[in-house]
Amino acid sequence: MKENGSNMFDAIASPAGLITLLSVFGLGALGALVVRAFDHVANFWTAAFAILGSLWGMLFAGSIFVTHHEVAMKVATSSFSGFSVAMHVDKLAAFFIFVISLVAFFCSIYGIGYAKEYYKRFSIGALGFFYNMFILGMLLVVTSFNGLWFLLAWEIMSLASYFLVVYDRTDRKNVKAGYVYLIMTHVGALALLLALALLYHYTHSFDFDGIKAHIAAVPHLALAAVFGLSLFGLGIKAGVIPLHIWLPSAHPAAPSHVSALMSGVMIKTGIYMMIRLFLDIMGPAPLWWGIVVLSVGAVSSLVGVLFALTEHDLKRLLAYHSIENIGIILLGLGSALIFSALHRPELVLLALAAALFHTLNHATFKSLLFLSAGSVIQATHTRNIEKYGGLMKLLPATGLFFLVGSMAISALPPFNGFFSEWLTFQALFGGIAHAGGSAQWVFVAAAASLALTGGLALACFVKAIGATFLARPRSSAARHAKESGFSMKTGMAGLAIACLAIGLAAAPVTRLLQTVSREVTGLSGVASTLHVSGSRTLVVGDHGAVVSGPAVALLLLLVVVLVWAGVRYGVYRRQKVMTGPTWDCGTDLNERMEITATGFSQSIIRVFKSFLLPTLHHAVERHEDENPYQIKSRTVSMQIRDMYQASIYRPLYRLIGMMSRSAEWIHHGNLSAYILYIFAAIIIVLAVGA
Amino acid sequence: MAHYLLWMIQIALVPVVAPLGIGIINKLKARMQGRQGASILQSYRNLRKLLHKDEVIAKDASWIFRVAPFIVFGVTVLVGASIPLFSSMLHLPTSDLLMVVYVLAIGVFFLALAGMDTGSAFGGFGASREVTLGAVAEGVLIFSVLPLVILGGTTNLVVLATGVTSGYVHHLIPILLAAFGFIVALLAEAKRFPFDNPDTHLELTMVHEAMILEYSGKRLALMEWAAANKLFIFSALAVNLFFPFNLISSAGLGQVMIGVVVLLAKMLVVYVGIAVLESLIAKLRYFRLFHLLFVALILSVVAIGLVL
């Protein structure tokens, strides 16, 4: 029996398994195009193949972990020696395949009900095609093992997501978000191409194993350039500050299940490549790389959450929180890089496990939040939080799932977010205690930013839940909202259960992630500061820092139930609980008197006003002809100055505009001159190439 | 057998003694105002009366309003049992610094949501102020304990409390600086002067009280009791982490009594200090509080620097 079982896993953890995985999504994509004339059929075809593919993906990833195989495939062409379709699935890639599949599974279930909103308006077949191609692209990215093939997969992923971002093309803002996204992602791809080209120049190979074998041949300056370029390119995809400006516009523009995938998984592919490049391929990293990554992470987490607090568009708020959580993941990754430079392998494993755990957790709770937000938006037809209110009674299931997601993202036990933040804190504290000199103070600053971020994220989600679900409805759209359908609720419920389950299973998951870290960094024989004792407890260090997922969940449940039972039945059993008015000092309370999201965040905006630079504009319109002293209307607008747009990007646009205008003289329309240009270009290329 | 008795005392100590602490503070404040003041057992009478009253719940409130008091109170009972009080032998899986901070944050989360749930203007801005203060105070809290974490090499509170005694005199200055930072964070989290006035009737100046304005009967009793518990928890942490000389390591009855008595004596010092502070200074304007918190953060960073 056991032999059969292990044979089955062996059979799945093979090139055949990988091909099957990719083909399912490919078939889903092509098939959706074929049946695009029939909305319903296209929707079900897309969802069915995506669900099957995700299930197969989770099975495949599980098989890799069970059998400890590494799946490798390579198809090389003789004519172009650098390029080959090379794929390699080791434990790190298998972990990312699992994360992608887990999120895609629930998003696809959700999408069945969600896509009904687009029937008759847009092509469901196109939605299905790009959706499956998007997931396929992500899977290709994490399994690729050749630089050029990687860039091709990256491009597939970016283009598919571009078309999904501009899917609802009737809204001008979506179109604009789409082309900002397209430009930025291609700038990033260009940086990555340059980095790979530099590596090729010294190692004469685009294959990752080839680069790794000859990495010693690359001089330090070139390595530093590769680091900078790849951090830039991958940072754009991951959404680190200050390369983030595409993220808050593009993620909200896409349909909600796609936003969930983009925020939950696509930005993690940037993290995957960073781990692959910095820890695996480019060998032992120098200290300054880790310090740079750690600082970038600290800044991203704090700035991300501060901007999220100022938002009152629900999906933009969630998008900024993605930036914050990428910052937290980079805190773990940066710590791992610093520890590896300081030759502290036991701490490397702790920090990398923390980063990977947070990747998994963020994928689950962020997609849960986006799916719930999509449910709210579909019910009320607006993204503006100020128009919501009182939805907890009308959308009880959505409200509950959003609450679970918020508790997970605010790192409240017993959900999964707490355990990955705990591990990240332990890594940072380890750094403060054991790193020497200046690195210690970077760790102190990083710990300060993480501590602040945790509290500010909680504040932001209290605001989001309070303004959306509690009190009274603030618009007629909110008054007439209806709960979502079965498939949407199932998708959200699955992710909510996953958040709780991963929290309860924090210990076994961490043990698994340590195995992944050992493999990536090559530190197989080393004892780690992080031990997993039994199946329930995480232990860090030798002095007893211990947490346990099931124990804290059980204790919390026990205490709350005992308190409830004791108070309800132990004292004054015949208590009458009556419903009455809200105490409003006797005035008539209407929905305009409850706190709004803008009002809620005013305290925090004023505390951080030297960073956020809030402005207030007062515009008054008077009745000029009749009576200039009588006011017709008064408008107050409050804004936050987006300093990245103002000080980095607008000057950059102006510079590029200036450069383009000065080169305009080339476009004079003279056909003969154009032919001369082509001729000159060919001569130059042939001369240089010879 | 003795172990069970120890655990019973550990679990019951915080909820049973906390209202007495509030009574002592109120009595001392009254005396300093020249009044006679209510008896020190008044809080118990108030809680008993509230537990026997009916309730009026706003019709706009959802299930979060009804559930929140049980969660808020339950969380303080759990944390009260997890922190080092009088014995170094009693650990729970929740005895970790970060676990304590985030479990208490669950309470803040639900309290703020309950404040917003009824749709009254007071609860809304009370919630806004509470989470803003809480966000920064949480950072100061973690950072003020960080010098001890570095010295002790762990975030387990019970181990930290026992470990500080060795080398105490050597690290006296950073420990005192960190204790100051912790006390500022204590006042912020427990909502005492200069952060919040627990006796005020002016809703525009309320932080904690604004969120419980809509509660009545049993749920109000739980909320007020939870606030008393929180003050006790933070004071116990302050005295046991920074001046930990009373943690017993055996289960003998005499030792336990001495441990509990010394703990209560140390807590009395803290409570008297809070009462005197509340009688002598005024509440700070809300946005100046963050200057105070950032000063506490900087002092904690200085303490970390001295320890490294």
Next chain:
Amino acid sequence: MVNIVTKIATTRKRVVPKRTIIETPDEVLKLGKDLQQKIGRLFSGSLAIREVDAGSDNACEHELTALTNAFYDVERFGIRFVASPKHADMLLVTGPVSRNMAHALKVAYDCTPTPRLVVAVGDDAIDGGIFKGSYATYDGVSSVIPVDYAIPGDPPSPTTILRSLLGILEDLEGKRQ
């Protein structure tokens, strides 16, 4: 700061002793039906009062404010003033209930959880007092909400109010002569 502390320590406390309060005549009027025995035992150690100004001329408010000062000190009897009717056991209503305040008074009454008491303080609150017959008032609190006790006076002195509150508590316990 040293000055203030020494001043606090050296100032003599001059609180009105309980004996003096008990010796003033008990003039409180009982307007409501007999409330259950249990309420007396419930409120005797801890009474939370919400004060409602239903259009009064502030004379009674001045006297009520004096209750919490260092001279009369109502807190020593376990009686305190609270910020919301949902926290309160007793509504202390002053004023003849102007038309503008009638709705607010009703809402405050609805928000007070049972078991609850309503006490009308001052002649205006009992039957309209000097405003009796005016078009702008309801001539007393009992026209708007049911009243259990009344404290006459225009305004009653703090000692009278204190004596009346203690008398009400005695009555609830069934100990009043």
